[in-house]
Amino acid sequence: MPRFLHTADWQMGRQYGRFAADDAAALSEARFKVVERLAQLATDKKVDAILVAGDVFDAQNLADRTIRRTFNALAAFAGPWILIPGNHDAALAESIWMQAARLHAIPENAHVLLEPGVTEFAELGFAILAAPLTQRQTHDDLTAWFDTAQTPGGLLRIGLAHGSIEGQLPEAADSSNPIAADRAESARLDYLALGDWHGTKCIDARTWYSGTPEQERFKDNDAGQALIVEIDHPKAEPKVTRCPVGQHRWIKLHQHLAVASDLEQALQELDALPAQSVVDVTVDGQLDLASFEHLQQALGAAGGRQRSLVPHLDALRIEPTEDDLASLQADGYVGDVIADLRERQQADGEQAETARDALVILAGMLRNRRAGVAK
Amino acid sequence: MKLDYLHLAEVKQFRRSLHLDGLTDGINLFVGPNESGKSTLVDAIRAAFFERYKSGSVDYLQPWGDSSGAPEVEIAFDWQGERWVLNKRFLNKPRCDLKVGNEHFSDTDAEDKLAGLFGYQFAGKGASRPEVQGIPGLLWVQQGTIQEIRGPVGYAGDQLQSALGTSLGEVAASAGDELTDTLEKQRGQWLTRTGKPTGDYKTAIDASEFGRSALADLDAQITGYHAQVDELGRLREQRRTIDQPQPWQAERALAGDAQNHLSEVRGWQSEQRLDEGKLKTFERSQELCRQQIQGFDADAKRFAKRAATKAKAHEEVGNFEARLPQVEARLTQANTAYVEASAAATQARQQAGRARLQADHDALKANLVTSGKTLKQAHELQKALGGLHEQRQASAIDEKALAKLKRHRAKLDELAIRRESLATRVQFDLLSDKSLTIGTESVTGKGERLLLETTELAIPKVGILRLQPGGTDIAELVRDQERVQAQHDGLLVQLGIATLAEGEQRVTANKNIAGQIEREAARLEGMVPQGVDTLSLQCDSDAARLQGLAGKLEQLPEALPDAGDEAMAEAALATAQTKLKAAEQAATELKQALAMAKQELTRASEEWEQLNNELESPEHKARIKSANDQLTNLNAEAASLQDAIVARQQQIDAAQPQVLQQDVERHTRSAEAMERAAIERRQAIDRLEATLETLGAQGLDEKRDTLQQEVEASERRRDELARRTAALNLLLSLLKDKRQALTRQLQAPLQKHLDHYLKLLFPHASLTVDENLMPQMLTRRPTEGTENGDVENLSYGTREQMGLISRLAYADLLREAGKPTLIILDDALVHSDADRLAQMKRILFDAATRHQVLLFSCHPDNWRDLGVAARDLQTLKAATA
Known part of the structure; x- marks a missing residue:
C-alpha cells in the first residue's frame, strides 16, 4: 500500500522586501524550517516517497548557501524525494539544478527529474511519469504524452507535473503551462501530483494541487499544507489527507471605524488573530484622539504577538473632541492650529494625510509636555 | 498725571534756588540759549526719580564752584486725585521724603513707591542706567537720543506688554513657542534651514x-x-541538429571529385599550349618564305626601272645634238652684225668731228669781218702787243679734249697689260728649214705669238691646228681695245697733234705767252685809258684762228653727205654687242648640257648591264624555286596542326575548367565554413557554460531580492520621513501663522495709536511693530507704488519723527492702562525740515491734550506756533536770583 507525501512550490530563496528586515529574515528562514518539518512528517507517517511538484526554488540564480541548505533540509527523510522543476526553476540549458549538481549538494535519495519520462520504482510499487518544465513558459500541455506512456502492470502510475489545470483555477489569467483537466483519467493515472497553485486544491479524486507548505502571500486559499496520499493498489481511489505544516498564516484585515463601538470590535479582532501570523491591517473612518492612542497601543501590542503586523492608517481621520483638547491643554493659538488641522483633514489625499500626521505629532507632543509638567 | 511745580536748590548753576511753578496740563515750553539751565532742569528731574538719595554718583549736580553743596530737588504732582510731593537731598545729609495725600514715606520706601508708580528700577550699584529706567527711560528723552527707540522700548518691554493686557505676555510664554522650538529641533534632524x-x-x-x-x-x-x-x-540544439552529422565531409568529397576532373582538363590545356607554340613557329617560317619571294619580285622591278633610265638618257643626248647647229649659226650671224656696227660707228665719229670744226670756222670768219672795221682805227697802239697775241693764237689748244685724250691713253695702256696676261701664248722653235703659218702670218725659227682669237696653225704636210683661246673675256678685251684706240686717234686729229706729249708742250707754251700778254696789256692800259686795242687784238687773233681752222679742215677727209648720226651709231653698236653676248652664252650652255647627257647615258647603260647579268644567272633562278617549294610544305603542316588545336579546344571548353575551379572552391569553402561554424559553436557553448556557471554561482536572483528588500526598506524610511517632514512643516507654518495672527490681534490698541499719529505725518502710511512692540516697517505710498523701509534704515530726520510718534503711541497705551505718563523732550526734532516740523507740532499738540509735555529748546523760533507761551529760563533765573 504505497503512501506518498505530496508537496510543491517551496519557492526556496524567496525574500520579503515589503517587510522589516528581521521579519523578512524570519519569513525566509521559515521556508527552510517547513521543509525540515515535511521530512519529519514523512518519516513520522512512514511514507514511501515524497513527491515535489515543481518550483522547489524561487529563482534560477540563488546563493550556493541557499541551495545547500535546501537539500540539507531533506535529511530527516531517508526515502526517495522525487522532484521536478517548475516555471521558477525550469530545466533550462543552464539552471539552478546544474548549479546544485556542480555543488554536489543533491543527496543520493533525491531524484531530480529534469527530462520528461517514466521512472520506475518497482520495489516500491510505482512508476513516476514526470513532466518537468524545460522552458519558463510553454503553451503545450507537457503531460500529453502520459496518455500513451507504457508502465509495467502492477505498478501505480503516478503523474508529476507543474502548471495550470485548464478551466479550473480562479485566476485563469496565467494560461501558460496548461494541463488538461482530465489528464488523470485519459492517462490512466492513479494519481496526478500537481504544483503551481499555492493553495491546496482538489481537481478530482486523482488530481490534486498540494499548495505551498509555507504561505507567502495574502491570499486566503488554504495554503500551508502538505498532502498524504495513500493508494491501496492500481486503480484504487487514493485517500488524500491534508496536513497543516506552515508556521505563519498570512492575514489581511480591513476595519472601518464609523462609531465608537467599532473600535472595540476591531480591537477584539486584532486580539483574536492567531499568533505568529503575518498581518496586514487597514483602518479607515474616523477617531477621536484618545481612541487613536488606544488603537495605536493595540496595534503595537498585536505587532508584538505577530510575526509581522503592518498597519495602514492613511485613510483614517482624527477628530479631537472637546475633552481631547481640554486634556491636551491646547489653549491659545495652539488650539487654533489644532482646529486648522482638523479642517485640513477634510481635504483630499495627501494633504489630509499630512494634516492627520501633523495632528498626531502635535497631540503626542502636547501629551508628553503635559506628562512632563505633571512630573 | 500733572506736574505742578519744581524746586531746585544748590544745583549746578542754580546755586541758591529755582522755583518753577504754574506748570500746565499739556505742553510747557522752556526756551533759552545754551547753558541757560535747560539740561540742568532735566538732569534734576531724572536724578530725583532715578538715583537713590544716598547715591554718590550725582556729584554733577553740585552747585558750580561749591563742592560741599547739598543739591536738593522738590517735585510736586497730582495723580488720581492725590497730591504727591517728592523732596530729595543728595550728597550732603541726603534724605528723601514723599508725601502722598496725607501719607508720608521716607528714604528708600519713598523711592520704591515712586519707582512702582512710574515703572522703573534702581541700579543695584552706582548711577542709574538706561536698562533699569523702564517707562520714564522711554518717555523722558534726552538731548539727541529721540531717534534711538530700540533700547528704550526693550527696557520698557515688560511694562508695555502688561499695558497691552495679560494675554499678549502669554503668547510667547505659552506652550506654542516651546512646541515650535521642539518641532524646529525635530525638523532640523531631517531638513536644513x-x-x-x-x-x-x-x-x-x-x-x-x-x-x-x-x-x-x-x-x-x-x-x-x-x-x-x-x-x-539554442546553440546546443544547433550543435545536435547541424554539427553532429558533420555535413562538411560531404562537401569535402564533392570538392575532391571536382578537383580530379579539373586536373585532367589541366593536362589537355598544357598539350594545347605546346601545339600552339609549334603553330607559331610554323607561321614565323611561312612569313620568312613569303618575304624571300617578295624580294625576288622587287629585283625584277628594279631591272625594268634601270632600262627605262637608260632609254631616257639616250633620248636626251639626241635632243641636244639636234639643237647644236642652229645655235652655232646664230652665233656667227651675231658676230658679223657686230663688226658692221663697229665700222659704222667709227665713221660717224669722224664725220661729227669735222662738222664741229667747220662750224667753229664759219662763226669765227663772220665775227672777224665785223670787228676788223673797228680794229683798224686803233691798231698802232697795239702793235707791240699784237705780236704776242699772234704767238699765243698760234699755240692755243683745247685743254678739255686734251684731258679726255689723256684718259683714253691710260685706258689703252691698262688694256694692253690685261691682254698680255690673258692671251693664249704660242711659242715656237722651228727647225731651221721649216716654217708654219700662224693665222695669216708664216713664221720660222724661234718666237712667240699671243693669240686673241681662234687662230689656225697650219703645219705644212701635217694639217691645221685650230687654237681657241679660253674664256670669253679675251674677245671682249680686244674689242674694248679697238674701240678706245679709235676714240684716241680721233682726239689726236681733232687737237691737231701727233702725240699726247706734243699737246702737253703746247699747253705749257701757251701759258707762257698768255702771261706775257697780260703784262703787256696792263702796261698798255696804263698808257692808253680805254681798250680799243683789245678789239684789234681780238680781230687779229680771230683771223689767225680762222686760218688755223681752215688748215685743219683741209687735213680731214671729205665730208660725206649721208654720214649717220654719231649717237645712233654708238647705240646700234651696243645692241649688236648684247646680242652677240647672248648668242655666245646660248652656245656654251648647250654644249655643257650635251656633255652631261652623254655622261648620264654611259652610267645608265652600265647599271642596266650589271643587273641584267645578275638576274639572268642560273643560281638566282634555283633560289626562287626552292623558296616556293618550302612555302607550300609549311602551309600544309600548319593546316593540320590548326585542326588538331581546334578539336582539343572544343574538348576543353566543354569541360568548363573555370566552373570546375569554382566548384572546388565552393565546396572547399562550404566545408571550411561549416566546420568553422561547428568549432565556433562548440567554443561559444564552452564559453557560455563557463560564464553561466560563474554567474550561477553568484546567486544573482537572490542578490537582487536582497537588494530589493534593502531598497524597499530605504524607500519606506524615506517615505515615512517625507510624511513626517511634511507634517512638521505644516505644523510649524501653522504655529507661526496662528501666533502671528494672535500677536497682531493683541497689538491692535498700540497699532491704533500709531496709526493715529502717523496719518498726520504720512497719509496712507502704515507702521508695523514686532512682537516686542518695536517699530519695524514703515510702508508709505508716495505718488505711485509702495515703499517699504525698515525703521532702522530711514533717514535721521524720519527716524526722529518715528521715535517721537512711537513714544506718543506708547504713552497713549500706558495712559489707557491707567499708568502715569509724563513726556519730557530736550531739544527734540532739530533735524526735521519745516514741513515735517509743522506736522510734528500738530501731533505734539494733539498728544498734549492727553499728556503733560515738558519741551526744552534753544530754538524758540521753531516753536512759536505751538500754541503755548514759551518760558524763558534766563528770565526765570534772573527772577530767582
Missing part, C-alpha cells in the same frame, strides 16, 4: 536612489543571464 533633506532623511533618499540604480543594474545582469541561458539552449 532652507528645507533641503539632511541627516537620516538624506541618507534614506540617497540609499533609495542608489539602491534603485543598483537594482536596475542587477536586473540588466539578470536579463543578460536569461538571454545567455536561452542562447546556450
Whole structure:
C-alpha cells in the first residue's frame, strides 16, 4: 500500500522586501524550517516517497548557501524525494539544478527529474511519469504524452507535473503551462501530483494541487499544507489527507471605524488573530484622539504577538473632541492650529494625510509636555 | 498725571534756588540759549526719580564752584486725585521724603513707591542706567537720543506688554513657542534651514536612489543571464541538429571529385599550349618564305626601272645634238652684225668731228669781218702787243679734249697689260728649214705669238691646228681695245697733234705767252685809258684762228653727205654687242648640257648591264624555286596542326575548367565554413557554460531580492520621513501663522495709536511693530507704488519723527492702562525740515491734550506756533536770583 507525501512550490530563496528586515529574515528562514518539518512528517507517517511538484526554488540564480541548505533540509527523510522543476526553476540549458549538481549538494535519495519520462520504482510499487518544465513558459500541455506512456502492470502510475489545470483555477489569467483537466483519467493515472497553485486544491479524486507548505502571500486559499496520499493498489481511489505544516498564516484585515463601538470590535479582532501570523491591517473612518492612542497601543501590542503586523492608517481621520483638547491643554493659538488641522483633514489625499500626521505629532507632543509638567 | 511745580536748590548753576511753578496740563515750553539751565532742569528731574538719595554718583549736580553743596530737588504732582510731593537731598545729609495725600514715606520706601508708580528700577550699584529706567527711560528723552527707540522700548518691554493686557505676555510664554522650538529641533534632524533633506532623511533618499540604480543594474545582469541561458539552449540544439552529422565531409568529397576532373582538363590545356607554340613557329617560317619571294619580285622591278633610265638618257643626248647647229649659226650671224656696227660707228665719229670744226670756222670768219672795221682805227697802239697775241693764237689748244685724250691713253695702256696676261701664248722653235703659218702670218725659227682669237696653225704636210683661246673675256678685251684706240686717234686729229706729249708742250707754251700778254696789256692800259686795242687784238687773233681752222679742215677727209648720226651709231653698236653676248652664252650652255647627257647615258647603260647579268644567272633562278617549294610544305603542316588545336579546344571548353575551379572552391569553402561554424559553436557553448556557471554561482536572483528588500526598506524610511517632514512643516507654518495672527490681534490698541499719529505725518502710511512692540516697517505710498523701509534704515530726520510718534503711541497705551505718563523732550526734532516740523507740532499738540509735555529748546523760533507761551529760563533765573 504505497503512501506518498505530496508537496510543491517551496519557492526556496524567496525574500520579503515589503517587510522589516528581521521579519523578512524570519519569513525566509521559515521556508527552510517547513521543509525540515515535511521530512519529519514523512518519516513520522512512514511514507514511501515524497513527491515535489515543481518550483522547489524561487529563482534560477540563488546563493550556493541557499541551495545547500535546501537539500540539507531533506535529511530527516531517508526515502526517495522525487522532484521536478517548475516555471521558477525550469530545466533550462543552464539552471539552478546544474548549479546544485556542480555543488554536489543533491543527496543520493533525491531524484531530480529534469527530462520528461517514466521512472520506475518497482520495489516500491510505482512508476513516476514526470513532466518537468524545460522552458519558463510553454503553451503545450507537457503531460500529453502520459496518455500513451507504457508502465509495467502492477505498478501505480503516478503523474508529476507543474502548471495550470485548464478551466479550473480562479485566476485563469496565467494560461501558460496548461494541463488538461482530465489528464488523470485519459492517462490512466492513479494519481496526478500537481504544483503551481499555492493553495491546496482538489481537481478530482486523482488530481490534486498540494499548495505551498509555507504561505507567502495574502491570499486566503488554504495554503500551508502538505498532502498524504495513500493508494491501496492500481486503480484504487487514493485517500488524500491534508496536513497543516506552515508556521505563519498570512492575514489581511480591513476595519472601518464609523462609531465608537467599532473600535472595540476591531480591537477584539486584532486580539483574536492567531499568533505568529503575518498581518496586514487597514483602518479607515474616523477617531477621536484618545481612541487613536488606544488603537495605536493595540496595534503595537498585536505587532508584538505577530510575526509581522503592518498597519495602514492613511485613510483614517482624527477628530479631537472637546475633552481631547481640554486634556491636551491646547489653549491659545495652539488650539487654533489644532482646529486648522482638523479642517485640513477634510481635504483630499495627501494633504489630509499630512494634516492627520501633523495632528498626531502635535497631540503626542502636547501629551508628553503635559506628562512632563505633571512630573 | 500733572506736574505742578519744581524746586531746585544748590544745583549746578542754580546755586541758591529755582522755583518753577504754574506748570500746565499739556505742553510747557522752556526756551533759552545754551547753558541757560535747560539740561540742568532735566538732569534734576531724572536724578530725583532715578538715583537713590544716598547715591554718590550725582556729584554733577553740585552747585558750580561749591563742592560741599547739598543739591536738593522738590517735585510736586497730582495723580488720581492725590497730591504727591517728592523732596530729595543728595550728597550732603541726603534724605528723601514723599508725601502722598496725607501719607508720608521716607528714604528708600519713598523711592520704591515712586519707582512702582512710574515703572522703573534702581541700579543695584552706582548711577542709574538706561536698562533699569523702564517707562520714564522711554518717555523722558534726552538731548539727541529721540531717534534711538530700540533700547528704550526693550527696557520698557515688560511694562508695555502688561499695558497691552495679560494675554499678549502669554503668547510667547505659552506652550506654542516651546512646541515650535521642539518641532524646529525635530525638523532640523531631517531638513536644513532652507528645507533641503539632511541627516537620516538624506541618507534614506540617497540609499533609495542608489539602491534603485543598483537594482536596475542587477536586473540588466539578470536579463543578460536569461538571454545567455536561452542562447546556450539554442546553440546546443544547433550543435545536435547541424554539427553532429558533420555535413562538411560531404562537401569535402564533392570538392575532391571536382578537383580530379579539373586536373585532367589541366593536362589537355598544357598539350594545347605546346601545339600552339609549334603553330607559331610554323607561321614565323611561312612569313620568312613569303618575304624571300617578295624580294625576288622587287629585283625584277628594279631591272625594268634601270632600262627605262637608260632609254631616257639616250633620248636626251639626241635632243641636244639636234639643237647644236642652229645655235652655232646664230652665233656667227651675231658676230658679223657686230663688226658692221663697229665700222659704222667709227665713221660717224669722224664725220661729227669735222662738222664741229667747220662750224667753229664759219662763226669765227663772220665775227672777224665785223670787228676788223673797228680794229683798224686803233691798231698802232697795239702793235707791240699784237705780236704776242699772234704767238699765243698760234699755240692755243683745247685743254678739255686734251684731258679726255689723256684718259683714253691710260685706258689703252691698262688694256694692253690685261691682254698680255690673258692671251693664249704660242711659242715656237722651228727647225731651221721649216716654217708654219700662224693665222695669216708664216713664221720660222724661234718666237712667240699671243693669240686673241681662234687662230689656225697650219703645219705644212701635217694639217691645221685650230687654237681657241679660253674664256670669253679675251674677245671682249680686244674689242674694248679697238674701240678706245679709235676714240684716241680721233682726239689726236681733232687737237691737231701727233702725240699726247706734243699737246702737253703746247699747253705749257701757251701759258707762257698768255702771261706775257697780260703784262703787256696792263702796261698798255696804263698808257692808253680805254681798250680799243683789245678789239684789234681780238680781230687779229680771230683771223689767225680762222686760218688755223681752215688748215685743219683741209687735213680731214671729205665730208660725206649721208654720214649717220654719231649717237645712233654708238647705240646700234651696243645692241649688236648684247646680242652677240647672248648668242655666245646660248652656245656654251648647250654644249655643257650635251656633255652631261652623254655622261648620264654611259652610267645608265652600265647599271642596266650589271643587273641584267645578275638576274639572268642560273643560281638566282634555283633560289626562287626552292623558296616556293618550302612555302607550300609549311602551309600544309600548319593546316593540320590548326585542326588538331581546334578539336582539343572544343574538348576543353566543354569541360568548363573555370566552373570546375569554382566548384572546388565552393565546396572547399562550404566545408571550411561549416566546420568553422561547428568549432565556433562548440567554443561559444564552452564559453557560455563557463560564464553561466560563474554567474550561477553568484546567486544573482537572490542578490537582487536582497537588494530589493534593502531598497524597499530605504524607500519606506524615506517615505515615512517625507510624511513626517511634511507634517512638521505644516505644523510649524501653522504655529507661526496662528501666533502671528494672535500677536497682531493683541497689538491692535498700540497699532491704533500709531496709526493715529502717523496719518498726520504720512497719509496712507502704515507702521508695523514686532512682537516686542518695536517699530519695524514703515510702508508709505508716495505718488505711485509702495515703499517699504525698515525703521532702522530711514533717514535721521524720519527716524526722529518715528521715535517721537512711537513714544506718543506708547504713552497713549500706558495712559489707557491707567499708568502715569509724563513726556519730557530736550531739544527734540532739530533735524526735521519745516514741513515735517509743522506736522510734528500738530501731533505734539494733539498728544498734549492727553499728556503733560515738558519741551526744552534753544530754538524758540521753531516753536512759536505751538500754541503755548514759551518760558524763558534766563528770565526765570534772573527772577530767582
